[in-house]
Amino acid sequence: MSPVKAIRHSLKTRMVLTVGAVITLLMLVISLGILFQWRSLILNKLHNRAESVTRAFAISVLDALIYGEKGNFQAEDLLESYINDLKRQVPGIRSIAVLDNQRRVIAHSDPSRYNQVFNDSLSIRLSRVNRLVSGIYLSQEYGWIIESVLPLQIAGKRWGVLRIAFDAERTRAEIRQLFLLLLSLTALVIVATLLVLSYLIGRLVNSLEQLVEAMDTIDLESDRSLHIPHSVHRHDEIGFLIDHFEMLRQRLAQSRKQLIQAQKQIYHAEKLASIGRLASGVAHEINNPLNGIKNCIYAIQRDPEDRELLGEYLELMNEGLTHIETVVQKLLGFARKQSRSLEPVDVNEAVKRVVQLLEFRLQQKQVTLELHLQEDLPPIKADYHLIQEVFMNLLLNSYDAVKSGGRISIRTEQPDDQHIGITVEDDGVGIPPEELPRIFDPFYTTKEPGEGTGLGLSVALGIVESHGGSIQVRSEPGKGTQFYVLLPVAGEEENH
Numbered sequence: 062m063s064p065v066k067a068i069r070h071s072l073k074t075r076m077v078l079t080v081g082a083v084i085t086l087l088m089l090v091i092s093l094g095i096l097f098q099w100r101s102l103i104l105n106k107l108h109n110r111a112e113s114v115t116r117a118f119a120i121s122v123l124d125a126l127i128y129g130e131k132g133n134f135q136a137e138d139l140l141e142s143y144i145n146d147l148k149r150q151v152p153g154i155r156s157i158a159v160l161d162n163q164r165r166v167i168a169h170s171d172p173s174r175y176n177q178v179f180n181d182s183l184s185i186r187l188s189r190v191n192r193l194v195s196g197i198y199l200s201q202e203y204g205w206i207i208e209s210v211l212p213l214q215i216a217g218k219r220w221g222v223l224r225i226a227f228d229a230e231r232t233r234a235e236i237r238q239l240f241l242l243l244l245s246l247t248a249l250v251i252v253a254t255l256l257v258l259s260y261l262i263g264r265l266v267n268s269l270e271q272l273v274e275a276m277d278t279i280d281l282e283s284d285r286s287l288h289i290p291h292s293v294h295r296h297d298e299i300g301f302l303i304d305h306f307e308m309l310r311q312r313l314a315q316s317r318k319q320l321i322q323a324q325k326q327i328y329h330a331e332k333l334a335s336i337g338r339l340a341s342g343v344a345h346e347i348n349n350p351l352n353g354i355k356n357c358i359y360a361i362q363r364d365p366e367d368r369e370l371l372g373e374y375l376e377l378m379n380e381g382l383t384h385i386e387t388v389v390q391k392l393l394g395f396a397r398k399q400s401r402s403l404e405p406v407d408v409n410e411a412v413k414r415v416v417q418l419l420e421f422r423l424q425q426k427q428v429t430l431e432l433h434l435q436e437d438l439p440p441i442k443a444d445y446h447l448i449q450e451v452f453m454n455l456l457l458n459s460y461d462a463v464k465s466g467g468r469i470s471i472r473t474e475q476p477d478d479q480h481i482g483i484t485v486e487d488d489g490v491g492i493p494p495e496e497l498p499r500i501f502d503p504f505y506t507t508k509e510p511g512e513g514t515g516l517g518l519s520v521a522l523g524i525v526e527s528h529g530g531s532i533q534v535r536s537e538p539g540k541g542t543q544f545y546v547l548l549p550v551a552g553e554e555e556n557h
Contacts, residue, residue: 115209140168405440431470442551454517462489492536
């Protein structure tokens with residue numbers, strides 16, 4: 062998986078999980094709130110129904126008790142009739158009990174309970190109530206029931222309590238179904254929300270991914286605009302980001318062109334400065350054959366009739382002119398402003414060419430130059446003239462550092478399969494440790510005014526790094542300096 066894909070999936074997953082967790086939590090809270098609200102309404106409705114039936118039936122029970130007390134008829138018979146009628150009229154009643162003040166059953170929906178005394182703790186507590194109460198509990202006999210209890214009293218006289226138990230299993234099943242329904246709806250809403258959220262976030266992240274892929278294909282060397290698929294063009298923050306990135310690309314491309322132009326000017330200026338430093342030595346190389354040519358011309362003028370001597374002088378003059386032409390061509394080839402082109406470069410051959418340019422100056426200063434060039438080195442892919450300039454700057458730096466009779470050595474090697482190493486070492490004055498971090502800074506130099514521009518090492522570092530290489534330096538004051546250039550070799554397909 063590519064880094065872009067991994068980032069995309071990670072961002073999408075985190076966003077979906079985070080927002081999904083928040084939505085899930087909110088939906089669960091809302092669903093639980095709705096569930097408890099509905100449960101409360103259902104139970105309140107059940108309580109109200111039970112209490113209403115209990116109040117209405119208590120009137121009939123009190124009438125029967127009053128009539129029975131006057132001796133008109135047996136209250137138990139009338140209560141039994143009332144209980145049977147109520148069970149037929151009101152479905153869901155599990156039991157009806159009329160108890161006296163001693164908790165003895167006066168009348169019951171189950172005839173076998175007559176004259177029984179309820180001594181359980183619940184019955185004891187309910188016998189003491191002085192107002193209508195109701196509650197839901199699990200009965201061992203009937204299961205889940207809601208029981209309503211009303212004291213039977215009038216005009217300060219209390220006959221006992223009326224207890225009516227209603228079936229609560231159906232209500233409990235209704236609440237369970239309601240819970241499952243809400244749970245299903247909540248899960249459905251959460252899944253649908255996550256799918257929509259995943260789709261929207263996927264579109265957003267997909268736009269970012271395509272923008273990143275388009276960014277990876279940017280070529281600052283061309284004027285081609287950022288290629289963004291039509292599906293990514295948006296009128297929101299992403300579109301705003303794309304537009305501004307395109308503006309940034311244009312500014313970077315323009316800045317790069319200006320930087321390349323400035324680098325070319327600096328490289329050429331430093332090259333001309335190096336040529337100027339070579340000029341004094343080269344002048345002697347040119348003056349010597351010029352003086353010989355002048356002597357030949359003078360001799361010919363003295364005796365123009367001597368054909369044998371004329372031919373000898375003309376041959377000497379031709380050799381002198383050829384030598385002058387060779388020296389001038391070397392200087393012009395090095396000083397000419399070349400267009401940058403990458404090609405396979407033989408490092409050893411480039412080193413030899415630079416050494417030829419400096420050979421006369423090295424001889425004048427009696428500097429010993431040692432070449433240790435490893436044979437069969439693979440070529441590097443580089444700009445030939447820029448690489449020559451790197452070697453020229455390093456050699457001139459060593460030339461200025463050594464004294465008369467000093468030593469400079471150049472070594473080439475292949476430290477591994479991917480790189481070529483070039484070492485330029487001298488036994489000159491060296492560089493103080495505190496100065497080492499600054500030697501590659503532009504315009505920094507320790508030489509006297511007029512002896513250097515301070516750009517040589519900076520330009521050399523810039524050229525090497527632009528070719529994917531590096532420069533390392535080691536130095537001790539009084540013992541010399543060593544520059545180590547590491548450049549990548551050309552690929553196999555680049556050697557053909």
